[in-house]
Amino acid sequence: MFFQHLTNGVLISGIYALVATGFTLIFGVLAVVNFAHGEFYMLGAFILFCLSQQIGIPYFWSIPLCIGALLVFGVLVERSAIRPLLQKSFESMVICTFAVSMILMNGSLLIWGAEPRIIQSPLSTPVSVFGIAFTLQRLLVLVVAVAASIGLHLFLYRTKLGKAIRATAQNKDACVAVGIDIAFISKFTFALGVGLCALAGALVAPIYSVFPTMGQTAIFKVFAIVILGGLGNIQGALLASLILGIGESLIAGYVSATLKDGLAFLLMLFILLLRPGGLFGKAVRTL
């Protein structure tokens, strides 16, 4: 049973990592703690539901369409809600993203209703390897989470645009001085973060079900993960997801499921006390 628990934990960590990547990217570059992140994830799942279950587009073809739709939506939200507040206080942005979250969640409730929807994926069939059971869909989520994390790292460190994004995260004024288009970077990063959310929503949706409050369930754990890994640190988020996924699985399996959710917040508390920048993070708000 131990190896089954371990496998469960690793596979669950893939789900956590995929949802956390976009969140930590938006925070790292824009210094925006995006409370609407969970709702973008939910929206990704609902759009995929419409495309694959209602319109009838095959599941794997629906994924890029879903990401495309959310990228456009991300640009619109960035232009209308995020950019006007980028120069304002940190608190204004928190309230703004919280408002976006409420609008999206309740809007979805109005459009799709509260009934949970099911998405069928061709990879949902269970498989068993050496007595360890899992589904290929969960494995796919893990592979994509690792690939997205590595891809994003390479993009940020090896490409010109990636470097511009990192430069913007470090010093906006200096970027303006050397001619980096800050408005474009802001738009691009936000849309990329939302696109990653859509990818997460589209891949995770067949594992659970799709309902308007699914983002809320995800977001709190994502907060804990990005704090553990260090806000803005993509590799940190991946490692924190792995620690949390395996830790939770073993605690629920061998100790008590009631303590499972406590682990994320207990670790978060210790990290905030001992290493406020996270396992790999750096100080983000200095006086």
Add this chain to the structure above:
Amino acid sequence: MNMQSRTYRKMIVALGVVALILTAVFVSPSVSQTVPIKIGTFTPLSGHAAYYGEHIVIGAKLAIDEANEKGGLLGRKIEFITEDDKNIPAEAVTAAEKLITKDQVVALSASMGSSPVLAVMPKVNEAKVPMFVQTATSVLITQQSGKGGNPWTFKCNPNDAMMLTALAKFIVEKRGVKSVCFIGEDTDFGRGIVKGLKEWMEAHGVKVLSEDYVKGGETEFTPLLTKVKGLKPDVLGLGVVGPTQIQALVKQMLELGMKIPLTGRYDITAKQIADYIASGAMEGSTCVEPYSHLYEGGRNPQFVQMVKTKLGRDTGIYWWGVYWSYEATRVMLEAIRQGGKAERQAIRDAAVKVEMDLITGMKVKFDDNNQWHPPAFITGVKDGKIVLFGDVPT
């Protein structure tokens, strides 16, 4: 001339006073008759339990529309006000407070979950507002209501203890269950279910192999199911209510290659698990319900048809919610009618004495704990279909 004009003026004043009195006597009642009687409910309209709240509102509206179509009550129409409590106790208290003080409702029907209802009970006691509980099943509500407790709370549906003893008896005696694992929501509801089943089963020699609780709305059961798989129980006892949860649980059981019959309280009629039931994955599962749409006694077939027509669908209906909200609203309206006044005290006093003819054909009256004793229904999966094994008295 002066004298005459003064007398004339006095006459006009006197006439004016008489006219005012006459207006007060004859016109006011007709004005008050046009003012609707306000009743309200607090229920989850957003959050993870919104699906249930929607059905609870539908059930209440069915009863209110019926009454309004017949001309209302005491010559007045009934106005129904809903407030969202997100199935969170603190939100429920705020919602109830608004209904009681701002909207001035004469009676309330209470939320979907037990925890919100238990949180609001002191409030209705303090404000002296009758509250009719439709779907919440915690035994604590019954224990704290009626004589010696909260005289303003009336519990219409059967509570967990009443239903679970019947279920435990059924699975142990008819199915020969000897060992069980439990998974419940970490709420008054979930813990109540597990406690209710566990007490009876342990007392009758059934081995309890594990007992675990998950947060409300949890959809990741894999770690717990892996543990259950290793323990190999005869049945898995559940106290999880949402279709999201039960769908995730059954799906993850299949992913782990598990085939253990389920029992306890969960939404067996949820559309999301219909395919699993049909495929045989849930064969042998049982559950106890405070209502079954499969029951053919009383006026139930007509009621089921009415709900299906109203909703325009056959599946995806939270039957207990619609039914118990309908019955709780009916008794509330009947208490207003029998009390003869749309006033809180009169409604409470009448509710204690009201005898109701339930849709399921049984006559019920509140006991000393303000609890009705309607039948509970044991349903389960047989040959890929949901079947009713029988109704049991509570």
